[in-house]
Amino acid sequence: MTGGRDDLAVGVDVGGTKIAAGVVDRAGEVLEVLRVDSPAADAGAIRDAIADLVTQLRARHRVTAVGVGAAGFVDKTRSVVLFAPNLAWRDMPLRADLVDRLGLPVVIENDGNAAAWGEFAFGAGADTDDLLLLTVGTGVGGGIVLDGRLHRGAFGVAAEVGHLRVVPDGRLCGCGNHGCLEQYASGSALVRSAREEAAAGNPLARDLLDRAGGDPARITGPVITEAAQRGDAFAVAQLATVGRWLGEGLASLAVVLDPAVAVIGGGVSAAGDLLLDPVREGFAGQWRGTRPALEVRRAELGNRAGVIGAADLARR
Amino acid sequence: MTGGRDDLAVGVDVGGTKIAAGVVDRAGEVLEVLRVDSPAADAGAIRDAIADLVTQLRARHRVTAVGVGAAGFVDKTRSVVLFAPNLAWRDMPLRADLVDRLGLPVVIENDGNAAAWGEFAFGAGADTDDLLLLTVGTGVGGGIVLDGRLHRGAFGVAAEVGHLRVVPDGRLCGCGNHGCLEQYASGSALVRSAREEAAAGNPLARDLLDRAGGDPARITGPVITEAAQRGDAFAVAQLATVGRWLGEGLASLAVVLDPAVAVIGGGVSAAGDLLLDPVREGFAGQWRGTRPALEVRRAELGNRAGVIGAADLARR
């Protein structure tokens, strides 16, 4: 063991493609981070990979607790993963399994909740008690901090903000419903729309298509963002459409939750104000002067928010 | 002073048409209640009426605190009414004014919040820690209790559930936006739709129109509910439409808030299962089996929920 500092925790962020584990100190600093591919189809293998990462990190750091953020529904006691759409877990007693193997205290948390906590404790929401995180990636996830406390919900499955219905009888969502926010305001929606236009021969999409080597299937989120940053009007407009939907959805969430700050994270937030300005416009167009308005900010912790938040939650 | 019990509080419910004030004990029992018309257009007169009602009640009861539930935005410190759409209050320092006059501790609360607290503490949600109240009256209001705590929001204006947008570019709302839930799922929406159909000569609406003396303008919520209870198919269908919108809106709220219980109150809830069954159907149609589901219940405290909740909050 080379680390000398006390009171370190490991945060683990378990997604459908990658597992990241990091050692985090009380100030939210990440001392070391490891990443492996996620054996998403094998419930036991994911658990083993988590245990293995923690074991490697413990060999070098004095770790006192482990927090796991997982892309799925976690029960109220923060012990069992009820359902994870992109992982093989169904009613998986992850906490008990990991405690058995590691002999350390463990908490399991939804990944959006963990990231929201990270941004609240050490990132874009460090100056507020009431924060709503929206993570704009493949889907739209999120987490809610109210009065300085993480809001988990009665069954532990709150903050599934991507499944707010924004269009009755709208686009089909992977969840089986129609019109969910994430069908309009996610990275997937961004890419799908750009590809459709390119494939349909929209002349405005020509430059973007050229950058993708002429193949619509090679238009990705980063390709769109780069094009937008270079001033491509079509790419700017595509990001703006996603941003406005997000801002309008945010207005609906805000009348219910009344947060002080909305933090926009996830891969698409790399576009910065090209995404955030339309979010603000979409929000403002739905907001009335008689209500105090929240502030829209970009996330600060990047893809480490989940690791940092999970670790911090494990210590509390 | 005739009352002998200690620790009584007065709860006041200030609406656009009536002010009710009641003496409430620790068990949520209302010992006495007074009602007067609301001098809604005169900011000072409303305040004076509240003070007068409390003074009358104090003459007969040992009152230790006063809670006021008001139909408007109340600031985070529960002192100032920021804005009340149907009352004359704008940035009204109601708490300070009442403390000056009464010499008692006072808290101001949003009326939906007060009612939610009443149902949580003594009514339909007494067995749960996580409750969402929807009050279906002229508009759709509500209140949120999470982990046993009233959720006020960063600015004190959370739980404005009637302004969730359910239809983009939808019906114009009094708030200035389009497509708010209360334009589809309120008593006003119910009455407006029934009147339109009756006025347009829809033969299915004939019985209902007859009951209203042939005048569409005399079709009211109670007229529709009574007709539905007698089996009038048109009235049943009108309530079902409102209920389904409410249930679908509830599904959007529930993915974010994850309450254990949704309580349906307000005047339209007098229709009982004629409203609540469609709420349950609308909700179920949007809900997926992988998530635990909340329970939909009718409110138990009727129009005293606000008085009871405000009084109880004043004591805490």
Add this chain to the structure above:
Amino acid sequence: MTGGRDDLAVGVDVGGTKIAAGVVDRAGEVLEVLRVDSPAADAGAIRDAIADLVTQLRARHRVTAVGVGAAGFVDKTRSVVLFAPNLAWRDMPLRADLVDRLGLPVVIENDGNAAAWGEFAFGAGADTDDLLLLTVGTGVGGGIVLDGRLHRGAFGVAAEVGHLRVVPDGRLCGCGNHGCLEQYASGSALVRSAREEAAAGNPLARDLLDRAGGDPARITGPVITEAAQRGDAFAVAQLATVGRWLGEGLASLAVVLDPAVAVIGGGVSAAGDLLLDPVREGFAGQWRGTRPALEVRRAELGNRAGVIGAADLARR
């Protein structure tokens, strides 16, 4: 009688506020036009005013036929005004009455149909056989020419394009339905939206509000158009929103009707490409390359289209 040319016809355009009557030759030239206020509330008085205008014009021109375009539903035989929302006519046998008084052949036509025929015969559609006219004024009206023939419909009430439903459960329309195109794409929609934003204190609307003397109620269509022509970004955006809705509605109409040319008329078309470019964009965004696409043009006959078209129809 001063006129010498043969085969002149009088066209009359009967609206809710004005009646215009003009003498029109075979080439569509207007030799003389008279205008009076419309006594809209008195069915007989409107008829008398029409007869009076024709009589005045006959005193100076050799008139052989009279065509009347009226803002209402006209029966299949072009004789009876079935219903006119803004006039006092219900099942009014206008043709027989006018023939009695004038001793001339008379045809009655819907005003949108008459204008469409005018643009087809002598205006923006003179080079095509298949034209769809959209008139963007207080509401959205229109007329359809197919294979060189005016399309009246089985009951004489076709081409009510403003009542295409574009948003389920959308904005309430004067017709009693929700979500009609004219609630999104008319001059009224334009003005209402701009006033709302100005009244709500939207800072982008400040210049426009200043031009209206600080009174939102004085923001009118011409005020918005002038501001847009001077480059006011808010006014440009308001026109663009109306234009895009119109273009998207046009795409729905075009998949059904397949016209070669869409002509945009009515008062709002005075904005020219500030309206028409968004119409084209809205249309293009809904159109797929596998279908031949129509051409969007501005009307050429201005507010004389109805007079010219009605006169020409009377001669056929």
Add this chain to the structure above:
Amino acid sequence: MTGGRDDLAVGVDVGGTKIAAGVVDRAGEVLEVLRVDSPAADAGAIRDAIADLVTQLRARHRVTAVGVGAAGFVDKTRSVVLFAPNLAWRDMPLRADLVDRLGLPVVIENDGNAAAWGEFAFGAGADTDDLLLLTVGTGVGGGIVLDGRLHRGAFGVAAEVGHLRVVPDGRLCGCGNHGCLEQYASGSALVRSAREEAAAGNPLARDLLDRAGGDPARITGPVITEAAQRGDAFAVAQLATVGRWLGEGLASLAVVLDPAVAVIGGGVSAAGDLLLDPVREGFAGQWRGTRPALEVRRAELGNRAGVIGAADLARR
């Protein structure tokens, strides 16, 4: 040649899975019909199959003309198939090719147009001059007869009624747009929705799922219709949802086209009033008493409408 009657024509109906060819007399009677599988992926093979079917029929009947109804866009001169989504044809000069091979007059027509003409000439619209056909099958197709004439449109591609947009930002359509009518009101929409509910474990769908052997993928249109005819409430409700969407879409079409009769054909119309009554309700809910209303009827010619209509058009 065994046939003795003069003036017979062959009608051919070319779909994505089957080609049907029939000999039709002046009264619309089908004397003989042949069916083969459609070699849909091979443009030349489809043409050869058509020529072969006609040659077989000519051996036994005195055929004077050939009409071909094809599922695609046909140019204004009725000669070239511009585009056929489910066939291999792109700018295919089908008329010239068939004239070369057969030495007979040939016309090419869109299949929906041919079927509309069949129902107009000999079927459910034989008593009217103004008919709108809606065919409810895999998609929603149609045809329009106005004033006794088939409405082809300026480019020959009118009456694509399935692509009327009924929900802005709605369900993705195969055409690349969102919210097209056929995503809500087709047999595909019916089956998709029923399968989703069954797969999601909706208890109301249990009986239907049982009839499909427990496999959601085996729920088909006929399975749903049979279940509905036996009284299964879930199947009835699924058909009603499709019917209401269709009726509401019909209302939008009718304000524009003003037909006297709407004929509902296609495979789903086998459900009879279980489909047509909801169509009528959906229509009536959008219709206002001031307008004369069309009549909704079931198609009478079944799957022979295209053959009969194409043959009759070939003779004119």
